[in-house]
Amino acid sequence: xxxxxxxxxxxxxxxxxxxxxxxxxxxxxxxxxxxxxxxxxxxxxxxxxxxxxxxxxxxxxxxxxxxxxxxxxxxxxxxxxxxxxxxxxxxxxxxxxxxxxxxxxxxxxxxxxxxxxxxxxxxxxxxxxxxxxxxxxxxxxxxxxxxxxxxxxxxxxxxxxxxxxxxxxxxxxxxxxxxxxxxxxxxxxxxxxxxxxxxxxxxxxxxxxxxxxxxxxxxxxxxxxxxxxxxxxxxxxxxxxxxxxxxxxxxxxxxxxxxxxxxxxxxxxxxxxxxxxxxx
Amino acid sequence: xxxxxxxxxxxxxxxxxxxxxxxxxxxxxxxxxxxxxxxxxxxxxxxxxxxxxxxxxxxxxxxxxxxxxxxxxxxxxxxxxxxxxxxxxxxxxxxxxxxxxxxxxxxxxxxxxxxxxxxxxxxxxxxxxxxxxxxxxxxxxxxxxxxxxxxxxxxxxxxxxxxxxxxxxxxxxxxxxxxxxxxxxxxxxxxxxxxxxxxxxxxxxxxxxxxxxxxxxxxxxxxxxxxxxxxxxxxxxxxxxxxxxxxxxxxxxxxxxxxxxxxxxxxxxxxxxxxxxxxxxxxxxxxxxxxxxxxxxxxxxxxxxxxxxxxxxxxxxxxxxxxxxxxxxxxxxxxxxxxxxxxxxxxxxxxxxxxxxxxxxxxxxxxxxxxxxxxxxxxxxxxxxxxxxxxxxxxxxxxxxxxxxxxxxxxxxxxxxxxxxxxxxxxxxxxxxxxxxxxxxxxxxxxxxxxxxxxxxxxxxxxxxxxxxxxxxxxxxxxxxxxxxxxxxxxxxxxxxxxxxxxxxxxxxxxxxxxxxxxxxxxxxxxxxxxxxxxxxxxxxxxxxxxxxxxxxxxxxxxxxxxxxxxxxxxxxxxxxxxxxxxxxxxxxxxxxxxxxxxxxxxxxxxxxxxxxxxxxxxxxxxxxxxxxxxxxxxxxxxxxxxxxxxxxxxxxxxxxxxxxxxxxxxxxxxxxxxxxxxxxxxxxxxxxxxxxxxx
Numbered sequence: 001x002x003x004x005x006x007x008x009x010x011x012x013x014x015x016x017x018x019x020x021x022x023x024x025x026x027x028x029x030x031x032x033x034x035x036x037x038x039x040x041x042x043x044x045x046x047x048x049x050x051x052x053x054x055x056x057x058x059x060x061x062x063x064x065x066x067x068x069x070x071x072x073x074x075x076x077x078x079x080x081x082x083x084x085x086x087x088x089x090x091x092x093x094x095x096x097x098x099x100x101x102x103x104x105x106x107x108x109x110x111x112x113x114x115x116x117x118x119x120x121x122x123x124x125x126x127x128x129x130x131x132x133x134x135x136x137x138x139x140x141x142x143x144x145x146x147x148x149x150x151x152x153x154x155x156x157x158x159x160x161x162x163x164x165x166x167x168x169x170x171x172x173x174x175x176x177x178x179x180x181x182x183x184x185x186x187x188x189x190x191x192x193x194x195x196x197x198x199x200x201x202x203x204x205x206x207x208x209x210x211x212x213x214x215x216x217x218x219x220x221x222x223x224x225x226x227x228x229x230x231x232x233x234x235x236x237x238x239x240x241x242x243x244x245x246x247x248x249x250x251x252x253x254x255x256x257x258x259x260x261x262x263x264x265x266x267x268x269x270x271x272x273x274x275x276x277x278x279x280x
Numbered sequence: 281x282x283x284x285x286x287x288x289x290x291x292x293x294x295x296x297x298x299x300x301x302x303x304x305x306x307x308x309x310x311x312x313x314x315x316x317x318x319x320x321x322x323x324x325x326x327x328x329x330x331x332x333x334x335x336x337x338x339x340x341x342x343x344x345x346x347x348x349x350x351x352x353x354x355x356x357x358x359x360x361x362x363x364x365x366x367x368x369x370x371x372x373x374x375x376x377x378x379x380x381x382x383x384x385x386x387x388x389x390x391x392x393x394x395x396x397x398x399x400x401x402x403x404x405x406x407x408x409x410x411x412x413x414x415x416x417x418x419x420x421x422x423x424x425x426x427x428x429x430x431x432x433x434x435x436x437x438x439x440x441x442x443x444x445x446x447x448x449x450x451x452x453x454x455x456x457x458x459x460x461x462x463x464x465x466x467x468x469x470x471x472x473x474x475x476x477x478x479x480x481x482x483x484x485x486x487x488x489x490x491x492x493x494x495x496x497x498x499x500x501x502x503x504x505x506x507x508x509x510x511x512x513x514x515x516x517x518x519x520x521x522x523x524x525x526x527x528x529x530x531x532x533x534x535x536x537x538x539x540x541x542x543x544x545x546x547x548x549x550x551x552x553x554x555x556x557x558x559x560x561x562x563x564x565x566x567x568x569x570x571x572x573x574x575x576x577x578x579x580x581x582x583x584x585x586x587x588x589x590x591x592x593x594x595x596x597x598x599x600x601x602x603x604x605x606x607x608x609x610x611x612x613x614x615x616x617x618x619x620x621x622x623x624x625x626x627x628x629x630x631x632x633x634x635x636x637x638x639x640x641x642x643x644x645x646x647x648x649x650x651x652x653x654x655x656x657x658x659x660x661x662x663x664x665x666x667x668x669x670x671x672x673x674x675x676x677x678x679x680x681x682x683x684x685x686x687x688x689x690x691x692x693x694x695x696x697x698x699x700x701x702x703x704x705x706x707x708x709x710x711x712x713x714x715x716x717x718x719x720x721x722x723x724x725x726x727x728x729x730x731x732x733x734x735x736x737x738x739x740x741x742x743x744x745x746x747x748x749x750x751x752x753x754x755x756x757x758x759x760x761x762x763x764x765x766x767x768x769x770x771x772x773x774x775x776x777x778x779x780x781x782x783x784x785x786x787x788x789x790x791x792x793x794x795x796x797x798x799x800x801x802x803x804x805x806x807x808x809x810x811x812x813x814x815x816x817x818x819x820x821x822x823x824x825x826x827x828x829x830x831x832x833x834x835x836x837x838x839x840x841x842x843x844x845x846x847x848x849x850x851x852x853x854x855x856x857x858x859x860x861x862x863x864x865x866x867x868x869x870x871x872x873x874x875x876x877x878x879x880x881x882x883x884x885x886x887x888x889x890x891x892x893x894x895x896x897x898x899x900x901x902x903x904x905x906x907x908x909x910x911x912x913x914x915x916x917x918x919x920x921x922x923x924x925x926x927x928x929x930x931x932x933x934x935x936x937x938x939x940x941x942x943x944x945x946x947x948x949x950x951x952x953x954x955x956x957x958x959x960x961x962x963x964x965x966x967x968x969x970x971x972x973x974x975x976x
Binding site for chain 2: 153242
């Protein structure tokens with residue numbers, strides 16, 4: 001009898017211990033910015049940082065260090081200004097970008113973002129013009145940048161014209177989409193001269209994600225993108241019920257609730273004229 | 281990428297479960313290695329265990345028990361090589377949902393498999409298919425079994441927490457009877473689907489040990505419905521092998537080990553948009569039986585550890601026109617134990633059982649885009665749900681007088697369910713942003729029955745209360761397409777327990793070989809779980825009507841009744857008939873789907889000089905109470921005529937027999953469908969079967 005009890009207790013122990021969960025630690029991602037480009041100026045050393053080692057078409061958040069020649073300390077500079085320029089054989093143009101502001105991170109001098117609208121190639125190249133005041137001298141440096149193209153079905157930026165202005169919408173997040181709920185964020189900029197860009201505030205971006213390869217089915221409970229903070233970013237909820245190729249159909253709605261770009265997706269109309277793409 | 285991840289997950293799950301099993305077996309061995317103090321004594325265990333069996337199965341006339349016996353299983357039936365589906369379907373409590381010719385889903389009292397428990401020798405096994413294409417009954421063969429115990433409602437609470445009842449498939453095994461080697465071999469053919477059946481079973485029985493092995497093979501092409509209509513994608517091939525062995529350590533201690541390996545390939549499901557490339561089950565158990573000597577209370581003590589693993593590969597590779605190719609594999613692995621003691625004390629017969637299991641269910645869907653370079657579309661349809669349950673069961677049968685018996689039983693179970701896959705969890709959060717990855721439930725069951733056994737009349741009535749947790753699909757399913765109502769289904773993790781209040785009555789009268797039995801079961805189910813359409817959410821599956829979410833209805837009521845009569849016209853001629861009928865309605869008086877209309881069968885059995893002949897009619901009235909609300913389509917009435925003949929030949933005295941069996945089902949080649957035929961696929965037309973069995 002006693003042995004049976006011992007056995008039973010032992011069996012229960014094994015059973016219960018088997019119930020214990022076996023959790024694997026989440027992947028640790030150490031947030032650190034990567035050096036994209038370093039540039040030797042006449043009196044200073046300039047380093048350009050981004051979240052990944054390379055710049056690519058679309059929204060790129062950029063941090064800039066202006067260091068002394070010894071590359072040890074940040075130098076004290078005043079107000080900065082920047083302008084990305086695309087040099088093509090026949091023409092040159094700028095690209096949507098924020099203003100260059102003093103970085104909130106003490107390790108960096110400036111920060112801002114640039115929305116690259118095309119990639120560099122053999123004939124066309126990007127330059128970033130950076131201006132600032134150092135020791136009461138105005139400094140202008142031109143730094144060559146390489147901008148990589150995106151793989152197919154990863155469209156993350158689109159421009160369109162409306163009332164004599166060019167609007168650009170660019171996807172910020174999700175950078176690594178996952179199944180389930182994702183936070184989606186984007187910036188909306190406009191320009192009348194392709195040189196100066198300003199953020200558009202108080203609008204709304206309607207979101208309708210679809211899977212073109214599965215009869216264009218949608219996903220439920222998405223939330224339109226609206227501005228939730230003072231950074232100008234539009235933020236919403238993007239639900240992806242499976243992995244694969246998704247087309248995020250958009251409608252740009254102004255502050256008077258007028259749809260100024262984009263169409264409803266229906267059986268007849270497969271996609272909106274303004275959209276992003278994801279594939280994962 | 282995703283594929284790798286999940287297969288890795290599976291591997292670790294499997295590894296863990298295997299380790300658990302080894303631990304169990306190890307502990308068992310340690311226990312058995314202890315010296316036995318009270319050996320000796322010539323107690324007749326076989327007799328004792330038989331007593332138990334008789335005693336447990338008392339009131340056999342009122343309970344639904346299909347006894348296959350040893351080889352009698354074949355002798356009772358009209359088609360001795362029929363598959364297990366047809367045997368189970370013979371019970372009035374059971375209807376079979378048919379999605380093709382293979383793997384029918386048993387419904388007890390008009391309720392589907394999510395509301396019942398199907399166990400093999402008390403072992404929990406859970407299907408691995410999100411579309412219910414692999415009920416547990418599909419992983420066994422008749423050669424594996426000695427009986428199928430069907431318990432209605434809470435009378436089945438020994439085998440787990442359920443609403444509708446339980447089906448326990450009892451493993452067939454030899455005794456320690458020194459019979460030496462015996463067995464049987466069989467071969468058969470059925471015309472409607474060119475089914476070829478062959479197999480062999482060998483039993484080896486000695487004083488100290490026994491070993492039984494069996495093998496069955498079935499191969500069928502598409503079947504033909506009435507009027508020579510071929511039903512495409514209804515083929516199947518099935519291999520089943522099993523082994524069981526017992527060793528008598530002493531007269532009081534017996535150990536047993538059992539394996540069933542079942543492998544079906546190329547199984548078509550004509551009523552569904554997908555087929556099954558392979559369905560594989562490995563079912564393993566080790567058991568220890570203890571029969572104490574001279575113990576005034578403990579009669580028998582049984583302890584079992586088990587593990588089973590099911591792999592179910594659903595795909596549509598053979599379908600010619602699909603909008604998008606997809607694979608939907610599923611895995612289910614279960615490990616568990618139980619220890620059960622039978623006690624006798626004065627008028628009490630007590631059965632106490634402690635059991636526990638752990639099941640991991642995972643299912644995936646991968647869709648292959650028609651544009652070649654696009655990435656595969658992937659999602660989890662069952663997010664690797666780990667369910668653990670521990671159950672305590674007690675039953676007391678009190679023999680008040682020689683003719684009055686009270687039967688009380690109760691179960692208490694604690695269930696823990698956890699979503700283990702992160703992406704599956706994130707997906708469910710699309711619908712339920714606040715869900716937690718795990719939940720706990722306490723489940724209760726009570727049953728009370730009174731049994732009067734007078735000389736000619738047996739009467740039983742009782743009442744019960746039971747609870748069940750939602751199954752994996754109801755709790756966690758993600759865009760599971762149901763081809764019956766054409767909706768995608770989403771599980772609801774926070775569903776309440778479904779509860780049922782039931783009452784039953786059975787009365788039978790027997791005299792001079794004639795008998796009449798009336799039976800009724802009523803269920804009032806609260807929090808009845810069913811899918812309801814939700815507005816504003818679109819389907820994922822191409823062609824689906826929309827999305828249904830599992831919700832708990834306030835209540836639903838189900839009533840089942842049957843009447844059975846047997847008349848001995850002559851010593852060699854018997855007439856047997858039965859009628860059955862069910863009603864099921866929800867709280868808004870909508871009919872529930874898949875509820876049996878008025879059905880009947882009637883047969884004449886002629887047996888003389890080792891000839892047995894059956895002439896049977898079976899049929900159903902037009903199904904008027906169809907559930908249009910839940911997507912059911914109409915069904916017409918039908919009437920079938922079946923005929924069979926069987927002859928036994930004794931060879932070498934009586935030591936060997938040869939049975940020859942021929943027959944025709946659906947003799948008139950009617951084209952018909954029943955209420956339980958998924959998407960109303962027509963059933964088999966005229967089917968001529970011939971088979972031979974040789975026992976030695």
